[in-house]
Amino acid sequence: MNIKDVADRSGLPAKTIRYYEEIGLIRPLRGANGYRAFRESDLHKLAFLGRARGLGFTIEECRKLLALYEDRDRASADVKALAERHLQDMEVKIAELRAMQATLRDLVASCAGDQRPDCPILTGLASGKACH
Amino acid sequence: MNIKDVADRSGLPAKTIRYYEEIGLIRPLRGANGYRAFRESDLHKLAFLGRARGLGFTIEECRKLLALYEDRDRASADVKALAERHLQDMEVKIAELRAMQATLRDLVASCAGDQRPDCPILTGLASGKACH
DNA sequence: GGTAATCCTTCCAGTTACGGGAAGGTCAAG
DNA sequence: CTTGACCTTCCCGTAACTGGAAGGATTACC
Known part of the structure; x- marks a missing residue:
C-alpha cells in the first residue's frame, strides 16, 4: 500500500x-x-x-497506549490508569472553560450591544471586575 | 517603571x-x-x-479588544459580538471535550483494571468502538 | 514513444503564546 | 570596586501538525 x-x-x-x-x-x-x-x-x-x-490523548500518551497495545503482558490497570488521568485532565480543562464562560457571560449580559460606546465588557476588563 | x-x-x-x-x-x-x-x-x-x-481570548482577539478599548467612537455592539463569538468557541470546545469524555468513560467503565492483559479500552481503540 | 496528471520523496518554514537560557551591558549597595 | 540584581537581545524549543517548494516515479492516454 x-x-x-x-x-x-x-x-x-x-x-x-x-x-x-x-x-x-x-x-x-x-x-x-x-x-x-x-x-x-x-x-x-x-x-x-x-x-x-x-x-x-496527546502523542506521547498515544505512544504509551500503542506500546501497551503491543505488549501482550501488559496489565489492564496500566491502561486504565492512563485513561483515567486523561479523563481528569479533560475535567480540569472543562472546569477552566466553564469558569471563563461564567465570567464572560456576566459581562456580556450587562452590555447593551448597541451603537453607543459605553461597554461594561471593556470596563470590566480594564478594572479587574473580569475575575471571579 | x-x-x-x-x-x-x-x-x-x-x-x-x-x-x-x-x-x-x-x-x-x-x-x-x-x-x-x-x-x-x-x-x-x-x-x-x-x-x-x-x-x-486569543492574542488577536486581545488586539481587537484593545483597539476597541482605545477607540472612543466604538459601538458596544462590536465588543459584544467579539465576546459572544468567543463564548461560542468555548461552547464548542466544551462539547468536544464532553463527547470525548463520554466515549472514554464508557471504555474505562468496562475495563477491569487489574493485572490481566485483557483491556476493552485497547480493543475499543483498535476496533473502532471508540467512536460515538 | 511522448507527455500530462497524479502520485511519491525530502526539506524548510509557519502556526500559538510564550519559556529557557546564553552572552553581555547597567545599576545600586556595601 | 566588586557583587548581585537588574536589564538587553538573540536563538532554540514547545505540540502536532500544515503548506509549499523542488524534484523523482508511475500511470493513463493518444
Missing part, C-alpha cells in the same frame, strides 16, 4: 502519517523506488492512533 | 511583556540606557491584556 491508500483508509492525512513515522510511532517498509510500503499492521496502528487522538 | 515592576504589578512574566511589545500590543518608551520605560498607561494595558487572556 502506498501512502495515499492508507491515508484514505485510515482517515489520516498523508502529512500526518509521514509525521508519525518521523517521530517513531510507525515504521513502514520501503520499496525499491523509495516509496513507503505499508502493511495491514501499519494501517491498523494508524487507525488506532487516529482514534486515540480523536479521544484527545 | 522598569519591566520587573510592571511584571510584579500586572502579574505577567517579564518575558510575556517583552513578547507583547514585540508583537505590537504595547509600545513602552525607552530610557537612555536602553531599558524599557513603562508608563502607567502601559501597565494599564498590560493588566487589560492579562485579564482578556485569562478569559481565553
Whole structure:
C-alpha cells in the first residue's frame, strides 16, 4: 500500500502519517523506488492512533497506549490508569472553560450591544471586575 | 517603571511583556540606557491584556479588544459580538471535550483494571468502538 | 514513444503564546 | 570596586501538525 491508500483508509492525512513515522510511532517498509510500503499492521496502528487522538490523548500518551497495545503482558490497570488521568485532565480543562464562560457571560449580559460606546465588557476588563 | 515592576504589578512574566511589545500590543518608551520605560498607561494595558487572556481570548482577539478599548467612537455592539463569538468557541470546545469524555468513560467503565492483559479500552481503540 | 496528471520523496518554514537560557551591558549597595 | 540584581537581545524549543517548494516515479492516454 502506498501512502495515499492508507491515508484514505485510515482517515489520516498523508502529512500526518509521514509525521508519525518521523517521530517513531510507525515504521513502514520501503520499496525499491523509495516509496513507503505499508502493511495491514501499519494501517491498523494508524487507525488506532487516529482514534486515540480523536479521544484527545496527546502523542506521547498515544505512544504509551500503542506500546501497551503491543505488549501482550501488559496489565489492564496500566491502561486504565492512563485513561483515567486523561479523563481528569479533560475535567480540569472543562472546569477552566466553564469558569471563563461564567465570567464572560456576566459581562456580556450587562452590555447593551448597541451603537453607543459605553461597554461594561471593556470596563470590566480594564478594572479587574473580569475575575471571579 | 522598569519591566520587573510592571511584571510584579500586572502579574505577567517579564518575558510575556517583552513578547507583547514585540508583537505590537504595547509600545513602552525607552530610557537612555536602553531599558524599557513603562508608563502607567502601559501597565494599564498590560493588566487589560492579562485579564482578556485569562478569559481565553486569543492574542488577536486581545488586539481587537484593545483597539476597541482605545477607540472612543466604538459601538458596544462590536465588543459584544467579539465576546459572544468567543463564548461560542468555548461552547464548542466544551462539547468536544464532553463527547470525548463520554466515549472514554464508557471504555474505562468496562475495563477491569487489574493485572490481566485483557483491556476493552485497547480493543475499543483498535476496533473502532471508540467512536460515538 | 511522448507527455500530462497524479502520485511519491525530502526539506524548510509557519502556526500559538510564550519559556529557557546564553552572552553581555547597567545599576545600586556595601 | 566588586557583587548581585537588574536589564538587553538573540536563538532554540514547545505540540502536532500544515503548506509549499523542488524534484523523482508511475500511470493513463493518444
